[in-house]
Amino acid sequence: MKKNILYFLLNISIILLIIIFVITANRNFDSYIIRILNLCAIYIILGVSLNLINGFTGQFSLGHAGFMSIGAYMSALLYMSPELKEVNFFITPLIWPLSVIQIPFVFSLIIAGLVSAGVGFLIGIPCLRLKGDYLAIVTFGFSEIIRVIFNNLQNVTNGPIGLKGLPTHTNLWWSFGIAILTVLVVKNLINSSYGRALKSIRENETAAEAMGVNLFFHKSLAFAIGAFFAGLGGALLGSFIMTIDPNTFSFLLTFQLIVIVVVGGLGSITGTVISAIIITVLMEVLRSVESPMNIFGLHVPGIPGMRMLVFAILLMTVVLFFKKGLMGMKEWSWDGLLKKYFPDNER
Amino acid sequence: MTFNVLLQNLSNGISLGFLFALIAIGYSMVYGILNLINFAHGDIFMMATFFVYYAIALFSIPWGLAFFVGILLTILLGVSVDRFAYRPLRNSPRISCLCSAIGMSFLLENFAIVVFGGRPKAFFRPEIFTKMYTIFNVRIHSVSIVTPVIAILALLVLTYIIHRTKIGLAMRAISRDFDTANLMGININKTIAFTFAIGSGLAAIGAILWALRYPQIYPYMGIFPGWRAFAAAIMGGIGSIRGATLGGFLVGLLSIMIVVFLPALAGYKDAFIFIGVIIVLSFKPKGLFGEE
Numbered sequence: 001m002k003k004n005i006l007y008f009l010l011n012i013s014i015i016l017l018i019i020i021f022v023i024t025a026n027r028n029f030d031s032y033i034i035r036i037l038n039l040c041a042i043y044i045i046l047g048v049s050l051n052l053i054n055g056f057t058g059q060f061s062l063g064h065a066g067f068m069s070i071g072a073y074m075s076a077l078l079y080m081s082p083e084l085k086e087v088n089f090f091i092t093p094l095i096w097p098l099s100v101i102q103i104p105f106v107f108s109l110i111i112a113g114l115v116s117a118g119v120g121f122l123i124g125i126p127c128l129r130l131k132g133d134y135l136a137i138v139t140f141g142f143s144e145i146i147r148v149i150f151n152n153l154q155n156v157t158n159g160p161i162g163l164k165g166l167p168t169h170t171n172l173w174w175s176f177g178i179a180i181l182t183v184l185v186v187k188n189l190i191n192s193s194y195g196r197a198l199k200s201i202r203e204n205e206t207a208a209e210a211m212g213v214n215l216f217f218h219k220s221l222a223f224a225i226g227a228f229f230a231g232l233g234g235a236l237l238g239s240f241i242m243t244i245d246p247n248t249f250s251f252l253l254t255f256q257l258i259v260i261v262v263v264g265g266l267g268s269i270t271g272t273v274i275s276a277i278i279i280t281v282l283m284e285v286l287r288s289v290e291s292p293m294n295i296f297g298l299h300v301p302g303i304p305g306m307r308m309l310v311f312a313i314l315l316m317t318v319v320l321f322f323k324k325g326l327m328g329m330k331e332w333s334w335d336g337l338l339k340k341y342f343p344d345n346e347r
Numbered sequence: 348m349t350f351n352v353l354l355q356n357l358s359n360g361i362s363l364g365f366l367f368a369l370i371a372i373g374y375s376m377v378y379g380i381l382n383l384i385n386f387a388h389g390d391i392f393m394m395a396t397f398f399v400y401y402a403i404a405l406f407s408i409p410w411g412l413a414f415f416v417g418i419l420l421t422i423l424l425g426v427s428v429d430r431f432a433y434r435p436l437r438n439s440p441r442i443s444c445l446c447s448a449i450g451m452s453f454l455l456e457n458f459a460i461v462v463f464g465g466r467p468k469a470f471f472r473p474e475i476f477t478k479m480y481t482i483f484n485v486r487i488h489s490v491s492i493v494t495p496v497i498a499i500l501a502l503l504v505l506t507y508i509i510h511r512t513k514i515g516l517a518m519r520a521i522s523r524d525f526d527t528a529n530l531m532g533i534n535i536n537k538t539i540a541f542t543f544a545i546g547s548g549l550a551a552i553g554a555i556l557w558a559l560r561y562p563q564i565y566p567y568m569g570i571f572p573g574w575r576a577f578a579a580a581i582m583g584g585i586g587s588i589r590g591a592t593l594g595g596f597l598v599g600l601l602s603i604m605i606v607v608f609l610p611a612l613a614g615y616k617d618a619f620i621f622i623g624v625i626i627v628l629s630f631k632p633k634g635l636f637g638e639e
Contacts, residue, residue, distance in 0.1 A: 060445065129629060133445075134628060137384075137624065141622075141624055144617060144621055148616075258446060262443070303461055304461075312450060312453045316432065319443055319450055
């Protein structure tokens with residue numbers, strides 16, 4: 001029992017440290033660094049939620065961008081003011097109930113998460129019959145269907161024009177707060193009996209079913225929770241970049257998240273958090289590759305697209321040579337840390 | 348709608364279907380042998396058009412020879428993708444192979460953007476591929492006539508290779524049981540490389556016919572044909588050539604017929620293709636011709 005209290009206090013202190021960090025960041029850092037920090041937190045939310053589905057439950061899903069898209073649109077349509085909506089929907093007016101509603105950001109976030117969780121649950125239904133690669137296709141197909149529908153549903157989503165000039169509600173408090181919430185929820189879920197059931201599905205589905213694990217319920221659970229946080233992340237991202245259109249949430253975005261999860265290690269929250277930060281920062285640092293530069297007196301003009309090429313090469317290197325990712329399935333924990341530094345503290 | 352209009356659309360749908368079938372077979376064969384979705388297949392398709400484009404534009408090779416060179420280079424590319432991106436991962440979990448495949452597709456696209464540039468280019472069309480023929484009031488593009496002929500020839504050669512030659516036997520053995528085939532002395536790597544060569548070759552043929560039909564080439568052009576062909580391969584039952592051909596036909600006809608019969612829903616064309624895939628998979632989880 002004593003150990004639990006110690007860990008609880010340590011966790012609280014970490015959260016306090018993050019809060020202090022956010023306060024200092026808000027006061028001292030310039031807006032560019034704050035932007036990157038926000039992106040890091042949003043990618044942590046998205047990466048951890050994808051890892052719950054792909055890494056812990058072993059259901060290879062390629063539909064994360066679809067969930068994000070739903071979350072982003074849902075929340076944006078709820079927190080935008082009616083005047084702003086009128087400005088945006090200048091071709092086809094928005095349908096009635098949505099055109100007059102405006103609710104605070106918090107509630108729009110919650111509703112966005114719940115709606116995308118509901119869709120995630122619906123996606124879980126066909127998954128009952130499909131395994132492995134077929135599931136990957138169906139979830140990919142789903143995110144494509146969402147994209148196509150959002151492109152064509154002019155009177156709800158404004159079609160390919162998208163929504164512009166969204167009010168920026170996302171700040172470090174929101175993004176880091178929800179990132180902490182995501183990590184805590186997923187971590188506690190993984191260490192509960194539900195989490196053990198999810199991992200048993202990953203290891204061997206038939207054996208898990210034979211041991212009495214309800215496959216349908218647990219897969220749907222994983223999809224619903226993953227989709228919930230994907231919806232939140234999408235909503236934060238939408239409010240953060242201030243403009244959304246259906247093609248923002250293309251396969252490329254899902255791909256980036258998969259890279260984060262794979263580089264961090266499938267089935268490791270710690271790994272996902274670390275790699276989300278590394279990759280977000282790296283994507284910013286690599287922008288320098290595209291600008292003109294002088295190497296040993298040799299003038300190299302900026303080449304557009306070079307950043308993504310370097311990124312792809314780095315990714316291939318990680319996939320080919322570090323097959324388990326940064327952390328494999330290991331987690332960083334107080335237990336491991338204490339054992340390392342106070343070996344005689346065994347109880 | 349008159350009978351002529353229907354015939355017109357049918358002819359378009361059929362030749363498009365053959366194109367999808369050519370691409371879908373590449374997906375299907377690789378999946379049948381490696382259990383791997385070759386995400387890079389659509390980008391190999393794209394590279395083929397650029398090879399031909401540069402062979403004609405830079406080296407001014409006559410177009411017949413340029414097509415041939417393009418196909419050869421694409422085969423080389425397909426085999427080297429297998430060698431560098433997939434072979435090191437033969438014994439790793441499937442998920443790393445999938446990531447490697449997605450990474451490879453990403454790499455090829457960005458390579459094309461950096462090296463060839465993102466601006467669309469006009470593909471060279473020889474005189475005979477720009478002609479239109481009118482038969483019974485149905486206007487048929489000469490590419491629409493050539494496509495089925497070449498596709499059927501390619502399919503016949505492929506069927507012959509798979510069912511009548513030794514390497515075809517090896518391919519069938521590997522797709523049945525990877526480990527046992529290895530124990531029986533089949534050179535796994537060589538056979539897989541051969542599979543990639545055939546798949547990429549068919550993709551290159553498909554790509555050239557595609558570019559003759561829609562003569563605009565750009566680095567992302569492989570994504571949509573690739574995904575539709577992939578949907579076709581899944582619908583037909585991945586791993587089966589018959590299935591891939593049938594699936595290609597279904598997708599080609601579906602994408603034309605939706606526009607014809609339900610013009611209001613034309614924008615939802617891709618959604619319908621994927622809904623079709625999901626419906627087929629929920630009733631037959633292995634596709635129409637898949638082995639149980």
